[in-house]
Structures are given as structure tokens and as C-alpha cells.
Amino acid sequence: MAESRVVRTVVSTADRTLTGRQLAALLTPPPDGRFGYRELARAVRRALLDGRVSPRMRLPAERELAGALAVSRTTVTGAYDLLRESGYAHSRRGAGTWTALPDGQAPLGPAAFASDAESVVDLALAAPEAPADELAAALATASAELPRLARAQGYHPYGLPELRSAIADRYTRRGLPTRPEQILVTTGAQQGVSLALALLGAPGDRALAENPSYPNALDAMRGRRLRLTPVPVTGSGWDSGLLDAALRQTAPRLAYLIPDFHNPTGLLMPDEQRREVARSARATGTWLVVDETLTDIALDVPAPRPFGATAGAAAGEQVIGVGSLSKSCWGGLRVGWLRAASR
Missing domain, CATH: 3.40.640.10 (Type I PLP-dependent aspartate aminotransferase-like (Major domain))
Structure with a gap:
């Protein structure tokens, strides 16, 4: 359905940590299924931009992610370095590596995929237009019922x-x-x-x-x-x-x-x-x-x-x-x- 939708994972500071297994499940592997350090950095960046991973999430330790992806720790180290260099991650001494978005960069929305906004099909909105004939018939039926309903006090805390x-x-x-x-x-x-x-x-x-x-x-x-x-x-x-x-x-x-x-x-x-x-x-x-x-x-x-x-x-x-x-x-x-x- 809505792969282009901005999905925000809202958690408290104590919970904003991804395990190696969680991150591995959210990443799209390269065509050959094998992550090199560039492919891994690209996959994390893509997950950040399409909303699968939120900014300010702590990434798993290098050794943990390497085990979850069955790659070398050097591969993860290189990927984290690329993410930091490009502004998609930052590190704090004693606090690990955290996801980030570079200045001026925002997660992708529907308008990012077409230059003409009117030609965009917004898959983030899973709702149809009103069925005009059916809506008119329903309103006519409801209007006919209004005089009867109006004779009561009209307060229905749990619904009509x-x-x-x-x-x-x-x-x-x-x-x-x-x-x-x-x-x-x-x-x-x-x-x-x-x-x-x-x-x-x-x-x-x-x-x-x-x-x-x-x-x-x-x-x-x-x-x-x-x-x-x-x-x-x-x-x-x-x-x-x-x-x-x-x-x-x-x-x-x-x-x-x-x-x-x-x-x-x-x-x-x-x-x-x-x-x-x-x-x-x-x-x-x-x-x-x-x-x-x-x-x-x-x-x-x-x-x-x-x-x-x-x-x-x-x-x-x-x-x-x-x-x-x-x-x-x-x-x-x-x-x-x-x-x-x-x-």
C-alpha cells in the first residue's frame, strides 16, 4: 500500500534503540542479497528517508548488526562511517551511533516522485471519494428520520x-x-x-x-x-x-x-x-x-x-x-x- 508514506516511530528516549535483528528486518537487501559497506549504508539511508527507521534512533552495536546480517564487522564499521560522513548518523562518546537527517533533508513524501503535483497518486491516503448516488440516497433517508429523532432530547453519550x-x-x-x-x-x-x-x-x-x-x-x-x-x-x-x-x-x-x-x-x-x-x-x-x-x-x-x-x-x-x-x-x-x- 503506502510505501511512500512518512511513518514515524514514536518512542521515549529509553526505547529509541534498534536491535540488530530489528534493523536487519527493516532493510532492503541488494539484488544479490549480500551487503557490502556501501550497500548497507545505502539501505539504512533509504529506510530513513521512506520512514521505516526514524531519526534519532540508536543503531545497534557494530558486532550485533554484523551478526544479524551475517557480514563482517568491518562492513558495518564502513557503513556507519559513510552514514556519519553524509549526515545520516552521528555518534556520541559512550552513547553509540544515532540516525539523523542532514540539514534540509526531509523524509520522502508523494510529491518527491513527480514534478507535477496533480499527477501524483497519494498512496498515503487509503480512502475513496464519496459515492455520490449512494451518499445522496443516505442523506435523503436520514433527513426523513430527522423529525422523529428531533422529538427526543438528542443526547446519546454512547451513540445513536x-x-x-x-x-x-x-x-x-x-x-x-x-x-x-x-x-x-x-x-x-x-x-x-x-x-x-x-x-x-x-x-x-x-x-x-x-x-x-x-x-x-x-x-x-x-x-x-x-x-x-x-x-x-x-x-x-x-x-x-x-x-x-x-x-x-x-x-x-x-x-x-x-x-x-x-x-x-x-x-x-x-x-x-x-x-x-x-x-x-x-x-x-x-x-x-x-x-x-x-x-x-x-x-x-x-x-x-x-x-x-x-x-x-x-x-x-x-x-x-x-x-x-x-x-x-x-x-x-x-x-x-x-x-x-x-x-
């Missing part, structure tokens, strides 16, 4: 009852039995994510998130001053071992995941892997905030069931689903929701 019921019925049809009282209607998915973070996380709490991930969700985590544990998502998908190890070693308070057509890779997490993640999260008491706003974009595969339906009854109690009409209908509707287990 009819809308909550419709969303609950949709979950039930997709394999996850849901009652209207399990639905909270929000102003878009972003508000839903922010509310879930505010409910579950306190400043200083650990939170796990994929790397790369949806930048606005990461911004919300930064706003809550959560300490982020990044887990890479590569072209081949999620690494179950890394996910399980990150959950068990850090026991985060919550984890933000996009298993349905992941943003920005477009990958779909297999059902068995969903069950594994849910089991690991249940073992560590971690709440899963699962962003399912992209579920409806399934084109050549069946639409996935809700994460809670594959997690199992017990593990599903720690899953909060986030949904929205912005990708499946139109972003201008600003209709989102949270779905949680009943207590």
Missing part, C-alpha cells in the same frame, strides 16, 4: 441507539456475537483509538506497536507518553516469535495492531497467528487495541472475521476492536466505533 444496533448486528453477521451495549460510537476511528489509549494507558506504561504503523495512532501514544515497544512488520509479515518475545519480556499494558490489510504494508495476519498473539497477550495481561478500519477493502480474498472471533472466548475479553466507515464508505462521514467484550 439505532446506529449502535446496526454496528452490533454487523459484528454478529461476521462471526462475533455482539450486543448494542458493547458498541461505543465515536467521531471516526482516530477518536476511538485515542479513547482506548486514554482508558487503558497511563503515562510511562508500556505499549507495543508494529513498525511501521499508522502515524496518527503513534502520535496518540506519544500524547499519552506511553513507552513504545516496536515490533517489525516486514514484506513477509509478522514474526510470531518476535511478537511473543516482546509481549512476554516487556508485558506491555496494551498493544496496538492492524491485522487486517496492515497500514502501510497491506498484509493480512493469518488466523492461526491471531490466535497465537491473543494467547500471548492474555498470558501477560495485555489489552489488544485492534484497528479494523481496513477490513472492508478485501478485493481478491474473503473479508477477514473480526479479530475477537478468532482470538477465542477468553482471550477475546482483552480485545478492543476499532472500526470506521472512512475506508469502506467515505472519510467525510466521520463515523467510527469501539467494540469491547461485555462485563
Whole structure:
């Protein structure tokens, strides 16, 4: 999907360190699969510019990265030297080597790939234009309902009852039995994510998130001053071992995941892997905030069931689903929701 998108990994100072294995998973190897020092420096620079690696991240020690890439330490030393010379890294005595962007250099956005801005297809925005006929019909139906709704007081803190019921019925049809009282209607998915973070996380709490991930969700985590544990998502998908190890070693308070057509890779997490993640999260008491706003974009595969339906009854109690009409209908509707287990 959005390879050109600027993806920012927002972590606290203590967490802004890449392990050798994490960095290796984020780098694009050269055609022959063998890194020389120039190829390695070029791969790190490219990862910085397209957002897979953020500025001010501490790079792994030379020996550690050499082991992860199966290259000599001299190769890593030469690559780090090139990065420092070109302004893409700097070193501090006793603090290691940190990523940087040279003065005047910014991560690449869509406009960097074409001289005519109007000819650019912005892959960073995964939302369609409004379907004009359907929108007009929906507005006509809503207008006809307005006199009836106006006779009530109009205050519905959890959302319009009819809308909550419709969303609950949709979950039930997709394999996850849901009652209207399990639905909270929000102003878009972003508000839903922010509310879930505010409910579950306190400043200083650990939170796990994929790397790369949806930048606005990461911004919300930064706003809550959560300490982020990044887990890479590569072209081949999620690494179950890394996910399980990150959950068990850090026991985060919550984890933000996009298993349905992941943003920005477009990958779909297999059902068995969903069950594994849910089991690991249940073992560590971690709440899963699962962003399912992209579920409806399934084109050549069946639409996935809700994460809670594959997690199992017990593990599903720690899953909060986030949904929205912005990708499946139109972003201008600003209709989102949270779905949680009943207590």
C-alpha cells in the first residue's frame, strides 16, 4: 500500500534503540542479497528517508548488526562511517551511533516522485471519494428520520441507539456475537483509538506497536507518553516469535495492531497467528487495541472475521476492536466505533 508514506516511530528516549535483528528486518537487501559497506549504508539511508527507521534512533552495536546480517564487522564499521560522513548518523562518546537527517533533508513524501503535483497518486491516503448516488440516497433517508429523532432530547453519550444496533448486528453477521451495549460510537476511528489509549494507558506504561504503523495512532501514544515497544512488520509479515518475545519480556499494558490489510504494508495476519498473539497477550495481561478500519477493502480474498472471533472466548475479553466507515464508505462521514467484550 503506502510505501511512500512518512511513518514515524514514536518512542521515549529509553526505547529509541534498534536491535540488530530489528534493523536487519527493516532493510532492503541488494539484488544479490549480500551487503557490502556501501550497500548497507545505502539501505539504512533509504529506510530513513521512506520512514521505516526514524531519526534519532540508536543503531545497534557494530558486532550485533554484523551478526544479524551475517557480514563482517568491518562492513558495518564502513557503513556507519559513510552514514556519519553524509549526515545520516552521528555518534556520541559512550552513547553509540544515532540516525539523523542532514540539514534540509526531509523524509520522502508523494510529491518527491513527480514534478507535477496533480499527477501524483497519494498512496498515503487509503480512502475513496464519496459515492455520490449512494451518499445522496443516505442523506435523503436520514433527513426523513430527522423529525422523529428531533422529538427526543438528542443526547446519546454512547451513540445513536439505532446506529449502535446496526454496528452490533454487523459484528454478529461476521462471526462475533455482539450486543448494542458493547458498541461505543465515536467521531471516526482516530477518536476511538485515542479513547482506548486514554482508558487503558497511563503515562510511562508500556505499549507495543508494529513498525511501521499508522502515524496518527503513534502520535496518540506519544500524547499519552506511553513507552513504545516496536515490533517489525516486514514484506513477509509478522514474526510470531518476535511478537511473543516482546509481549512476554516487556508485558506491555496494551498493544496496538492492524491485522487486517496492515497500514502501510497491506498484509493480512493469518488466523492461526491471531490466535497465537491473543494467547500471548492474555498470558501477560495485555489489552489488544485492534484497528479494523481496513477490513472492508478485501478485493481478491474473503473479508477477514473480526479479530475477537478468532482470538477465542477468553482471550477475546482483552480485545478492543476499532472500526470506521472512512475506508469502506467515505472519510467525510466521520463515523467510527469501539467494540469491547461485555462485563
